Amino acid sequence: MRALVLEEKLKLSLRDIDLPLDLGPRDVKIAIHTVGVCGSDVHYYTHGRIGPFVVNAPMVLGHEAAGTVVEIGAEVKSLKVGDRVCMEPGIPDLTSKASKLGIYNVDPSVTFWATPPVHGCLTPYVVFPEAFTYKLPENVSFAEGAMVEPFAIGMQAAAKARIVPGDTALVIGAGPIGIMVALAALAGGCSRVYVSDLVNEKLAIAGQYDGIVPVNIRETDLKARIAADTDDWGVDIVFEASGSPRAYDGIFNFVRPGGTIVFVGLPVEPIALDIVAASAKEVKMETVFRYANVFDRALSLIASGKVDLKPLITGVYSFEDSIAAFERAASGNPNDVKLQITLG
């Protein structure tokens, strides 16, 4: 079957590759329609690895997908042929301790699309478990369906923050994930979400949404701005979504006493945190690894119109032009949020 294959670092090809398509009783076969290009796909392309995950053999890229069910296993009940769906790309062992606790995203045996050695979904057909395949509401397009996966990270961050209606928040980093986190925080009840970055183009994209206050930290002292707006109290929640080593320096200055910091970004190297500064405010700290139990909630929010992800899709490529899509994504154009590839 034809697929977009990362042969090795910096070498992509669109070629035939043997991929298993055996349909188990609780699996569905899906014709892929749209796949989003993710920062992690691009990182494997440009660096050949993410932390301990190293591309040692050709691997099909892609994990943000929507498509149409074309065949169902004998015991599938919730889906039928013709259903439009999106897929949650991590498959845990459903009998594991983590799964029983509801934290299946941190099941040590989870397999995840396009995380070595597991192939991704940039290929015309995949077979996937019914349990992690979600029917798209009628008014949710394939393009939006393929945005559920990156939005799910924002959903997980918002859930971890335990937002109370009216909370104020700061999101550090206006990249795709930062914007997803800000939108999920607003949908979760935040009254105002500051989004900070160094790049005006990214801030302009974030700032088009009501409730988001963009702050360029080259031009504005973020600590002084938040202090001025909150009577020196601080925001209720800080989401770190940049992974930039500089972002952790002084991060506890922004949060109010008893507030929460959610670490979403993944710094490449270990970083130091000022635990005394955190203790002095009894700051609550949370971490995020992918997501669990949020896909159907994300779909409900999109279908309701409360979250509009369409303005974040800044380029669409055909499957035949997949390599061009990855080259553009790797070029780091600050006006791009999400590029998608369509196969349908």
Ligand SMILES: [Zn+2]
């Ligand atoms: Zn992704």
